[in-house]
Structures are given as C-alpha cells and as structure tokens.
Amino acid sequence: MQVLVAMSGGVDSSVAAALLAEEGHEVVGVTLKLWGGDSDSGCCSVSDVDDARRVADGLGVEHLVFNFGDDFTTHVVGPYVADHAAGLTPNPCIECNRHLKFDRLLKRASVLGFDAVATGHHARIEPVGPDGALRVVRGVDGAKDQSYVIHMLTGDQLARVLLPIGGMTKDEVRARATELGLRTADKPDSQDVCFISHRGGGREAFLGSRIPLRPGRLVDTSGTHLGEVDAVELVTVGQRRGLGVAIDGEPRYALSVDVADATVVVGAADELLVDGEALAGVVWADDAARAQAIGAVDVTAQVSAHGEPVAVTEVVAHDDGTVVVRWAEPQRRVAAGQSVVLYAGDAVLGGGTVTR
Amino acid sequence: MVSAYLDHAATTPMRPEAIDAMLPFLDVRFANPSGGHRMARDARRAIDDARDEIAALLGAHPREVVFTSGGTESDNLAVFGAARTGAPALTAAHGPVVCSAVEHHAVLDPVESLGGLTVAVDATGRIDLDDLARVLEGAAARAAAGEAAGVRLVSVMAANNEVGTIQPLAEVAELVRRLAPDAVLHTDAVQAFCWTDVAGLTAGADLVSLSAHKFGGPKGVGVLVVRDGVTVTPRQLGGGQERGLRSGTQDVAGIVAAAVAARLTAAGRPVEVERAAKQRDRLLDGLLASVPGLIETGAVPGEAGPDRRGRVAGTAHVCIEDVESEALLFMLERDELYASAASSCSSGAMQSSHVLAAMGVAPELRAGSLRLSLGWTTTDAEIDHALAVVPAAVERLRAGGL
Numbered sequence: 001m002q003v004l005v006a007m008s009g010g011v012d013s014s015v016a017a018a019l020l021a022e023e024g025h026e027v028v029g030v031t032l033k034l035w036g037g038d039s040d041s042g043c044c045s046v047s048d049v050d051d052a053r054r055v056a057d058g059l060g061v062e063h064l065v066f067n068f069g070d071d072f073t074t075h076v077v078g079p080y081v082a083d084h085a086a087g088l089t090p091n092p093c094i095e096c097n098r099h100l101k102f103d104r105l106l107k108r109a110s111v112l113g114f115d116a117v118a119t120g121h122h123a124r125i126e127p128v129g130p131d132g133a134l135r136v137v138r139g140v141d142g143a144k145d146q147s148y149v150i151h152m153l154t155g156d157q158l159a160r161v162l163l164p165i166g167g168m169t170k171d172e173v174r175a176r177a178t179e180l181g182l183r184t185a186d187k188p189d190s191q192d193v194c195f196i197s198h199r200g201g202g203r204e205a206f207l208g209s210r211i212p213l214r215p216g217r218l219v220d221t222s223g224t225h226l227g228e229v230d231a232v233e234l235v236t237v238g239q240r241r242g243l244g245v246a247i248d249g250e251p252r253y254a255l256s257v258d259v260a261d262a263t264v265v266v267g268a269a270d271e272l273l274v275d276g277e278a279l280a281g282v283v284w285a286d287d288a289a290r291a292q293a294i295g296a297v298d299v300t301a302q303v304s305a306h307g308e309p310v311a312v313t314e315v316v317a318h319d320d321g322t323v324v325v326r327w328a329e330p331q332r333r334v335a336a337g338q339s340v341v342l343y344a345g346d347a348v349l350g351g352g353t354v355t356r
Numbered sequence: 357m358v359s360a361y362l363d364h365a366a367t368t369p370m371r372p373e374a375i376d377a378m379l380p381f382l383d384v385r386f387a388n389p390s391g392g393h394r395m396a397r398d399a400r401r402a403i404d405d406a407r408d409e410i411a412a413l414l415g416a417h418p419r420e421v422v423f424t425s426g427g428t429e430s431d432n433l434a435v436f437g438a439a440r441t442g443a444p445a446l447t448a449a450h451g452p453v454v455c456s457a458v459e460h461h462a463v464l465d466p467v468e469s470l471g472g473l474t475v476a477v478d479a480t481g482r483i484d485l486d487d488l489a490r491v492l493e494g495a496a497a498r499a500a501a502g503e504a505a506g507v508r509l510v511s512v513m514a515a516n517n518e519v520g521t522i523q524p525l526a527e528v529a530e531l532v533r534r535l536a537p538d539a540v541l542h543t544d545a546v547q548a549f550c551w552t553d554v555a556g557l558t559a560g561a562d563l564v565s566l567s568a569h570k571f572g573g574p575k576g577v578g579v580l581v582v583r584d585g586v587t588v589t590p591r592q593l594g595g596g597q598e599r600g601l602r603s604g605t606q607d608v609a610g611i612v613a614a615a616v617a618a619r620l621t622a623a624g625r626p627v628e629v630e631r632a633a634k635q636r637d638r639l640l641d642g643l644l645a646s647v648p649g650l651i652e653t654g655a656v657p658g659e660a661g662p663d664r665r666g667r668v669a670g671t672a673h674v675c676i677e678d679v680e681s682e683a684l685l686f687m688l689e690r691d692e693l694y695a696s697a698a699s700s701c702s703s704g705a706m707q708s709s710h711v712l713a714a715m716g717v718a719p720e721l722r723a724g725s726l727r728l729s730l731g732w733t734t735t736d737a738e739i740d741h742a743l744a745v746v747p748a749a750v751e752r753l754r755a756g757g758l
Contacts, residue, residue, distance in 0.1 A: 066682050067706045111756030112686055 001115040002026045003162060006101055007056065007063070009048030012120030014055040014184040015173045016164040020118055021059045028114070029056040029063040032100060034072035035195040051184050058182065066108065068100055075099035077195060085211045087259035088337030088356075089236045091149075091305075092193055098152045106160060116162045123147040124166035125158050128347050130288045134158035135347040141169040148302050151341040151351040155286040204234060216262040218245055221255070221271065232262050237335035238272060255333070273330035276314075277303075279323045279340055282352030289349040290317070293342045299349070301325060302341045303334045309343065323352055359692035360738035364731025365517055365547060365671060366696055371572035371620050371732070374613040378574065381609035389606055390595060399608045406615035413622045414564060414581055415555030422580045422598045423611050427546040427567030430580040431462035431511075433602065434563040437588035438509045438540040439470055451505035451539075452495055456483045456512045456523070457714035463511050463544055464710070475512075480654040480666060481521035481715050483512055485531060492535035507536040514548035514557055518711040518727060519653050520671030522552065529560025540586055546570055550621055550731070551629055551668035562586040568614035571621040572732060577610035621732070632730045633669035635739045639728060640664075640672045642743040647750050649677030653725070654715050670731060675717060676724040679753050682706055684726060687749035693742055697725045 005017040007029040021027045031052040049065060056063035076095045083090035101119060109117045122139035123146050129135045136153050139145045153161060165173050170189075177185035192198075196206045207213060208231075216232030219225055226245050229235055235243070235257050245252045245266055252266040284290040293299055293315045300309035311328035318324065325340060334340060334354045341351035381402065387395035389403050404418070411418040424430045439453050453472035455463050458481055467474070473495075476487040492507060499506040510532050515522045525543060532541050542563040545554045549571050558564045563586065568577035582588050582601065594603030621628075641661065643650055653673040655662040676684070681697035688695055697706050712722045728742060 064682075064686060065706075107756075108680075108683055111753055112683060113690075 002028070002113060003116045003118050004105070004109040004112070004114040005029050005061075005118040006105060006120075007031050007052035008120070008190070009051035009055075009184065009187075010120065010190060011177050011182070011184045011187050012122070012165055012173055014052070014120070014182045015168075015176050015180075016118050016120040016162075017056065017061065018059055018176070018180050018182065019164040020162070021061055027059070027061045029053075029059075029061055030105070031063070031065050032105065033065055033067040034069055034096070034100065035077065051187070055182055055184055066105070068104055071100060071104055072096065072195075080193075081207060081210045083337050084207050084233045085259065087233065087235075087257040089335035090337045091339055092195070093149050093305075094152070094339050097150050102150070102153055102157055102161065106157060110160070116160050118162035118164055119150075120165055121146040121150055121163050122166055122170070123150055123163050125153070125161060125163055126347075128345075129285065130292075133286055133288060135285050135289070135349075137166075137348070138343075138346040139163075139166045143306070144170045145306075147343075147346075147348050148305055148307075148339070148341050148351075151339070151348045152283045153285070153348075154283060158285070204231065207231075207233060214262055216257075216264050218243060218264050218266050221265060221267050226252075226266060229264060232257060232259055232264060235264050237333055269332075272332045274327075274333045275330055276324055276326035277334050277340055278355050279325060279352030280321065280355045282317075282321070282323045282350055284350035285348060289344075292344055293349045298344060300343050301327075302343065303331070303338065312342065315342065322355065358737060358741045359694070360741040361694045362728040362730060362734070362738065362742060363694050363696050364550075364734070365520075365570070365727065365729035367569045367575065368550075368572055368731040369733055370569075370574060370613070371617045373620060374573055374617040377616040378609035378613035381612055385608075389608055390597060402608055402612050403606055406611045409615040410566075410579060410618055413555065413618050414566070414579075415559060416564075416581045417584065419599070420581050420583055422582055422601045423606055424578040424580055424598075424602050425576055425607075426578040427460075427544070427565055427570070428462040428578075429602075430565035430567070430578040431460065431542075431544055432466050433580055433588065433591055434542040434565060435463060435466040435470070435509060435511060436591055437601070438542065438563065438586070440589050451499065451508040453509040453511070454488075454491055454495075454507055454539075455510070458483075458516050458518075458521075458711045459511060459513055460517055460544055460546070463513070463542075467511065477521075477714050479716050480656050481516050481519045481711065482666065483523050483528065485524070485527055488528065488531055489535060492531065492539075496535055507539040509540045509542060510536065511542040511544065514543050514545040514554065515552065515668045516711060517547045518671075518709060519673040519715070520547070520667040520729075521654065522548070522557075522666055522668060525557055526560060533560075547668065547671075549618070551625070551632070551670055553625070563588070568610065568617060571617050573614035573617035574610045577607055577614045579614075624732070628732060629669045632734065633664070635730055635734055635736065636669055636672050637664065639730075639739050639742060640674070642739075643672075643674060643746060646743070646747040647676065650750070651675050651677075651721065653712065653717065670729050670734075672728040672730070674726050674728075675712070675721040676726060676750055677721065679724040679750055681723065681725055683753055684724070684749055687753060688745060691741075691745040691749065693745050695726060695728050695742075697727065 003020050003025045007013045031049045053063045076092050080090045080092045106117050122144040124137040126137045136147050138147045213231035213233050216229045218227040235254050237254050239254045240251050253272050255265045255267045257264050296315045299312040301312050313328045314326035316324045336354050336356040338354050339351050342349045387399045389399040407418045407421045411421045453467050453470050455467045457474040458477050476484040495507045498504045512528045540562045543558045543561040544565045546567045562583045564581040566579040569575040590601050592603050
C-alpha cells in the first residue's frame with residue numbers, strides 16, 4: 001500500500017512510520033504545519049519538523065511538510081477561543097483530529113493517490129462491529145489509550161486510516177525506537193494544548209491577548225456572594241482549584257459558569273452530581289453503532305481524555321439531533337464543550353459534545 | 357522517465373567552468389588571502405582578479421565591490437548598514453527606511469524590523485511610482501516640519517523572485533534623488549543578473565546586491581556594490597576584510613567561481629535570454645491553452661497575447677483555480693517535474709505569498725500558485741515534459757476534489 005504517515009516529530013509517529021516501512025509499504029512521511037512560526041516551543045516547531053524529517057531520512061522514506069495553518073486557525077484555534085469566551089471548555093485535540101488529520105489530510109492523501117493515512121495514536125481499528133464492520137478500539141496500553149480523541153472516525157474513514165502502534169505499550173514503542181536507533185526514542189510525550197506555550201504565559205496569556213478576560217462573582221446555589229475570580233472565561237465546570245472557597249472545611253466546585261452574567265455558581269461535590277448529559281454533534285461509527293448505543297446494553301462512556309469508563313443505562317436520540325445519555329450511577333457534571341464517547345466494550349460507537 | 361528541473365529561481369546548477377575554477381583554491385592554492393607571504397598573496401590576487409571582473413560586469417569600480425556570504429547578507433548589510441550609519445542602533449535621528457511591498461524577505465524583514473514603510477505595486481507587480489512619490493513627499497513634509505529626519509534608505513528590487521517583474525529603476529532613482537536627496541538607494545538584483553544588463557539597470561543605485569548561486573556560481577557567495585561616497589556601517593566586525601565592511605576570511609574558491617559564472621552568464625546573456633523567452637512563452641501559452649482556470653499571474657495584455665517584456669525571461673508564474681499548490685507540487689514531483697509555489701520557510705512548509713497579496717491576487721487563486729523558472733540548462737524537452745505533466749496533474753487533482 002501507499003501510506004502517508006502523519007509524523008509529528010514524536011516517538012509514537014516515528015515508530016508508526018518505521019513499522020509500516022518495515023512491513024514493505026510505500027511510505028511517505030508528512031508533518032503538518034499548523035501553527036506558529038519559527039518558535040521552538042509548542043507544536044510543529046521547526047525542531048519537531050526537523051526530528052520528523054531526520055527520522056524519515058533514517059528510514060529512507062520521503063518527507064513532506066503541508067501547511068494547514070489556515071484550517072487550523074479556522075477549525076481549532078478560532079473555536080477554542082470562541083468557546084472560552086462563551087464559558088465552554090473545548091477540547092482542541094479532538095477538533096484537530098476531526099478537521100485536520102482525518103479530514104483535510106485524508107482528503108489530500110486520497111487525491112495524491114495514497115491508499116491510507118497512518119498516525120501514531122494509541123488505538124486500534126478492528127473489524128469488531130456487526131458483519132466485521134470496522135471500529136476504533138482502545139489501544140493495548142490502557143494508560144495511553146487515545147481512542148477517545150479519535151472517536152469521530154466513521155465507516156468510510158476507518159477503512160483508510162492505519163494505527164500501527166495501537167497494539168503496543170508505550171514502553172514497547174520506546175524500546176522499538178531505541179532498537180531502531182530513532183532519534184526521537186527518548187523524546188518526552190507532548191503535553192497540554194500544542195499551540196499554547198508555557199513560556200509565553202500559558203492559557204491565560206494566550207486567551208487574554210485574544211478575548212477580554214473579565215472578573216467574575218462566585219455565588220452559591222442560593223445566590224449568596226462568596227468571592228471573586230480573576231477571569232470567568234477560564235473557569236471550568238467541576239473545577240475546584242483556584243476558586244479559593246471552602247465552606248466548613250469542605251471544598252467547593254464550580255457547578256456552572258455564566259459568562260454573560262460573569263457569575264460562577266459553586267457548591268459541594270455532591271451538588272455536581274447529575275443523572276446524565278445531553279450531547280450535540282454526535283458522530284456514530286456507522287448506523288449499527290448508533291443502534292447499538294441506543295440499545296444501551298453494556299454501553300459505557302468516557303468523559304475525559306483519560307477518564308474511567310462510566311456505565312450507561314439509557315441513550316436517547318432526539319429529533320433535533322441531541323443525544324441524551326443517562327448514567328447508571330450519578331456522575332460529576334461534565335463541562336459543556338467536552339466530549340463524551342460511547343463504547344461497547346473497548347470499541348467506540350460514537351461521541352459528541354456536551355451541551356449546556 | 358524524462359525529468360524537468362524548473363526551479364532555477366531557487367537555485368541553478370553551477371557552471372562546470374566555475375567548478376573547475378574553484379577546485380585549486382580548495383587544494384593547492386588554499387592560503388588565507390589576508391596573509392603576508394607569497395601563497396597568501398596568490399589567494400589575494402585571485403580575489404582581486406575576481407573583483408575586477410565582477411566590477412566590470414556591474415558597471416562598478418573594483419573598490420566598490422564587497423564580497424559577502426550571499427544575497428541575504430548583502431541585503432541585510434545594505435538595509436541595516438545604511439540605516440544605522442554612524443550609530444550602533446537606529447534612533448529617532450535616523451529617517452525612515454522604505455521598500456516596495458514585493459521585496460524578498462531578506463529586504464522586507466530588515467525594513468519591517470526598523471519600522472519602515474512599504475510602497476504599493478500594481479497588478480503586474482510593478483512598483484506604483486505615484487505611491488512611492490506620496491511616501492517620499494510625506495516623509496519630506498514631516499522632515500521639513502521637524503517631526504522626523506528625512507528618508508534614510510529606499511530599497512527596490514531589480515526583478516521579482518516570484519513573478520519576475522522588472523522594476524522601473526531609472527524612474528525610481530529619479531524620484532528618490534528629487535524627493536529624498538539624502539536617501540541611499542538600494543537594489544536587490546539577485547534575480548535580475550541572469551536576464552538583464554544589471555550594470556545599466558542599476559546605474560542609479562548606491563547599493564546593489566547579487567547572489568552567485570542564482571547564476572551558476574556556488575551557494576554562500578554574494579556581492580554588495582557600495583558606490584564611492586556611500587556610507588555603510590558594517591554588521592560584522594573582525595579582521596577588517598572587504599574594506600572593513602565585511603570582516604571574515606573570504607571564501608576564495610567561491611569568489612573565484614562566482615566571477616567565472618558571472619562572466620559566462622553575461623557573455624551568453626543575449627542568446628540565453630532569447631532562448632529562455634521562447635521556451636517561457638511556449639510553456640505559458642501551452643499551459644494557458646490546455647489548463648482551464650489557469651491564469652498567468654499579473655499578465656499584461658498585449659496586441660497578440662500577453663506582453664511579457666516587463667518580466668525576466670526565465671520566470672513563468674501562474675495561478676490555477678481549484679488547486680492547492682502543495683498537492684500540485686507533490687504530483688509534479690512524482691512526475692519528475694521540480695518546481696515551486698511561493699517562498700518556502702525554513703521548515704519546508706509553504707507560506708502564503710506576500711508578493712501575490714500585494715499584487716491583489718485573490719486568496720483562492722493564490723492558493724494555487726505555481727512558479728516554473730528556467731535557467732541556463734533548460735532544454736526544450738523539459739518544457740515538453742512540463743506541458744505534458746502539469747495539465748494531467750491538475751486534472752487528477754480536480755477529479756479528486758482538491
């Protein structure tokens with residue numbers, strides 16, 4: 001097969017490229033230039049591109065750089081900023097996968113004659129659906145599993161994406177990289193939001209230079225004033241740290257954020273508990289996956305990148321496209337803007353974004 | 357398979373005579389030209405012979421020729437060196453620096469870093485002389501009112517690296533002398549030397565940049581002509597080579613090779629220009645006829661088709677509707693046609709072109725830009741190859757929806 005491998009310059013995608021080349025595929029590496037200029041921190045910096053190129057050189061495969069900066073701004077950074085301004089808690093990695101890696105890159109690969117796009121995600125794609133339908137399945141390394149962030153892959157895309165390292169643990173990936181002499185073998189895992197640099201002042205500075213950050217009031221559920229926060233746009237539902245309120249020694253959590261009113265309602269941990277969540281923009285692996293989810297037999301949900309599976313008792317699809325998921329046991333509220341992904345066992349059925 | 361290298365504006369192969377000329381200086385004639393002994397004097401003589409030769413080709417006196425490490429260094433030395441005359445850093449006492457909006461980044465970025473002003477170009481990429489006059493008059497008025505110093509430097513390239521437009525440097529010089537008599541006039545002639553009589557074109561300029569690898573010399577050698585009486589503050593201090601304007605041991609082999617390449621280029625220029633212009637016309641006319649939605653960038657309509665006299669002979673620049681440059685270039689590469697879009701950054705990623713933006717090319721058209729640039733080795737077979745593979749690649753991309 002002719003495979004275009006998305007190489008970030010990290011160890012996972014380096015090994016992914018190496019494995020495919022070893023298997024005899026015709027491999028071309030590509031690094032996506034998504035953000036930033038010559039800065040040497042954060043994503044797609046020149047040194048990451050250099051790492052990817054040198055790994056490709058070592059493997060004897062061609063390496064390209066595609067500049068998708070325009071789409072990254074439109075589909076990832078712009079919405080990230082707008083969501084914060086609206087008091088939501090976005091997950092930009094998911095939007096990048098949705099719009100860049102598994103949309104624009106996949107389309108371009110197909111036009112250029114490639115049979116598949118490969119990435120270094122810790123997840124697998126296996127024929128575990130009815131009649132052997134392909135599904136995203138959790139990676140072998142549970143702690144590193146990334147099925148959650150690539151849950152939006154659907155039938156047609158699943159057939160054209162390869163995840164070569166999904167069957168390996170991170171330790172095995174690193175060991176393999178060392179064995180192959182890859183220069184990225186000891187490179188630390190990437191952290192946090194790739195387009196925000198810590199040296200540049202982190203999330204607060206990034207958002208503060210793009211939207212006004214306004215002080216907000218902290219109130220309890222009865223409306224009693226408890227204190228202040230510096231920036232209501234930076235508060236996430238479920239957040240405890242940084243609010244600086246505790247009552248009778250019990251910590252208080254953000255229960256809801258109203259940006260328009262510059263108000264954060266706080267309460268005790270048990271006040272965070274809800275019976276379910278409403279999701280918008282739900283994408284199903286295929287119609288069978290949707291039907292399986294609606295059946296809600298042995299369906300679990302994951303509500304954060306490395307969260308534990310939560311048992312689901314009911315999944316209701318409304319006519320307006322909203323999907324309501326009901327928990328077996330009350331769970332802490334998920335911040336609006338975050339993704340909830342539904343699984344049957346280890347296989348992804350679909351996922352969507354929590355609405356308010 | 358036939359292959360075609362049509363990226364000569366990025367760099368062109370070295371002339372074999374230039375390679376031969378440089379080899380002895382890597383080997384037996386290796387001495388440092390700044391030394392005092394006979395071997396050093398031998399190297400020194402080689403540089404001075406090269407300097408004489410290049411000076412004659414540029415219409416300059418040998419003492420006006422400064423060797424640098426390339427076009428970028430020459431441009432930086434010109435802009436910063438002229439702007440900061442007499443002071444380590446630019447101060448309010450120095451006047452503004454001005455350049456055209458389509459300069460190479462080696463001029464544009466230094467000018468922007470000095471808070472400079474840019475002058476508009478028209479749809480063909482030619483500098484808007486009325487806008488230049490407005491900028492210079494505005495600066496003169498502020499200077500007369502005591503609000504600022506007069507314009508310090510004006511930089512306008514001889515020929516554009518992306519689209520090949522030749523600038524009306526005589527008119528520019530006349531305007532600058534009249535409206536900003538104290539300003540230093542710099543010209544980046546890096547893309548012009550192969551295709552125009554640079555001596556004539558740049559006669560009115562105080563500073564002229566060249567780069568050897570664009571005309572068959574080696575990479576890493578450049579020239580800055582600094583006319584007598586023009587003060588340039590060096591950027592690099594040390595051993596005082598190149599009349600103190602560019603300290604550092606000279607690349608003797610490279611300089612010798614550059615002079616040979618320059619001589620051959622100038623000697624063959626009339627014939628080469630005619631050949632390349634014919635090939636360029638056949639290429640552009642063929643593409644215009646065979647690729648729907650392909651536009652010759654900044655074309656000047658003439659009586660019998662586009663009038664390309666205002667462009668260097670070696671550059672064919674087009675924009676193709678509903679095609680993305682990166683995808684197109686990959687397809688072309690697979691068909692062994694090597695070309696480029698706009699300028700590339702150090703990562704190898706494509707950047708959107710400030711040149712096309714300044715010319716007013718619509719963003720959706722800019723996304724599909726393609727530069728095919730010809731050089732001294734370009735054959736008719738390469739043009740045939742391009743005429744065969746470009747339409748096919750565009751068709752495949754469009755069929756795939758990109």
